[in-house]
Amino acid sequence: MPELPEVETIVRDLQRLVTGATMKDATVLRPDLIEGEAGSLEAELPAARIDSIDRRAKNIIVSLSKSRRGADHLVINLGMTGRVLVLAGSDADPPHTGVIIGLKDGRKIVYQDVRRFGRLELLSAGEWRARSDSLGYEPLSDEFTAEALHELAKKSKVAVKVWLMDQKRVVGVGNIYASEAMFRAGIDPRKSAERLTKAEAKRLQASVREVLLEAINFRGTTLMDYRDAAGEKGEFSRRLRVYDREGEPCVTCGKKVERVVQGGRSTFFCPSCQK
DNA sequence: AACGCGCCCTGTCCGC
């Protein structure tokens, strides 16, 4: 479900809502959501203060201090259907609640996940740094230049849309925004990454940044499950130009949007506008 | 070693 714009929206919500809060207790209802020991997570979180909240790739990074053993980062990956909700302590826990973190101020942070593809993990600063180092370019950072994208792309024969979704290369772009970025760049998603021209690399780099920034401004895309930390839907869905629009007219040329399967995932594109 | 595929899991939708 969540790609960079959705995770970024949740992170900004959490920054505003729970920075500086102290955890009181943690309850794990679905142990399979925890990477490592659920019991140790329940033991480590109480009394931890939330110092800051950040995003890296599609991960939410909650930086903690005063945790008993010095495990510094709670790393949350939402998988397909994960949600992080800040609720009043008296609110009922929603269906498929997996983890409840009570705060000393009476509120609670609830992790909810229907399909349970998401993961919560407690990592030391060093462990987190190593993990972060293994991930690719942040597309909204200054390091993500057209030249960098072009050089990386030259090394791979994979179809460029599939290439774009690999988190070891460029992070944060999932199935929706990959199709959208390819459309905006006017590039056939089936084209091999190594065959991208310099001009195409430049257009793709600009399109990735542009679509992600626009989607953040609309608080992400809700197709079915995505919600922000207050439980609200994202509004970018109506702005999608090709995703989930098979058979509908291309917004640019009017020809029918097509769907193909790449790497087991649907790709949507306009065969006339994308060469 | 890069790459492609199956799998994790629950819910929804569509065709018969």
Place this chain on the structure above:
DNA sequence: TGCGGACAGGGCGCGT
């Protein structure tokens, strides 16, 4: 109405 199959914002581990 019911039922089976396909599919859904991600990512890991496997075999080649």
